[in-house]
Amino acid sequence: MQVILLERVENLGQMGDVVTVRPGYARNFLLPRQKALRATKDNISYFDGKKKELEAQNLKRREEAEKVSVKMEGLKVSLIRQASEAGQLYGSVTARDIADAVTDKGFKIDREQVTMDRAYKLLGLYPVKVFLHPEVMVEVTINIARSAEEAKIQEERGEALIVKDDRTLRAEERAAEAAAALEAQAAAEAAKAAEGEKTEEAAA
Structure with a gap:
């Protein structure tokens, strides 16, 4: 799906860019959060007519965010x-x-x-x-x-x-799993050996 961005979107583009995105990403994130519009002929014309107003709104939001970022520094x-x-x-x-x-x-x-x-x-x-x-x-x-x-x-x-x-934790988990597997194998072999002894005794 093609959309026109109403603001800068990380790893996607700048305001005014027409980009192709997955339909689900557009429907679930970009469109409902008013970060983009479907790139129809009418919407592109609408954006061109509103570009200066949108840029002014974006500048105001950025300035407000910069003030908050100063307060959040070192949080x-x-x-x-x-x-x-x-x-x-x-x-x-x-x-x-x-x-x-x-x-x-x-x-x-x-x-x-x-x-x-x-x-x-x-x-x-x-x-x-x-x-x-x-x-x-x-x-x-x-x-x-x-x-x-x-x-x-x-x-x-x-x-x-x-x-x-x-990495250390995964190594410890693998070591524990390997130890458990060896214990299970040893128990199975012991049980098999015991069963063999019983069979021999019965045959005797």
Whole structure:
């Protein structure tokens, strides 16, 4: 589907660009959030006639976002979650969780404004990008801990209390699975051997 952008959209284009996107992306995100219009002849003419007005509105929103970004600079948000002794969360922290936590701090945002490279599944400190406007981004530090006390210690140290990355945890999980498989195999072989002994005794 072709749409005309009403504002800058990350990895897509600038205001006024006509771009091709997936129909679902247009219907579920761009169109209902008034970030774009279907690129029909009438809509393109409408945009051309409203371009200066739209640019002025965009400039005003950007200036407002820049003021908010100054207030948000250096913002740190703690999220208290249950986790194992290895630091693995029972669940994960998502963009919605972060948006809710930032909103609780007095800065209303929604999950679409939060950019994450993945869902966080470990305790620790994570820098997260929040887009207050398509052209205004502020970095927020997310402090995921098991308690307020641990969150305070992590903030003071500048790192997780339990320093284990995903690769280490996956290696530990694989090792545990391999050990369990070996135990199961040994048990099966022992049971088979015992059954063989019973058969021999019965034959004798």
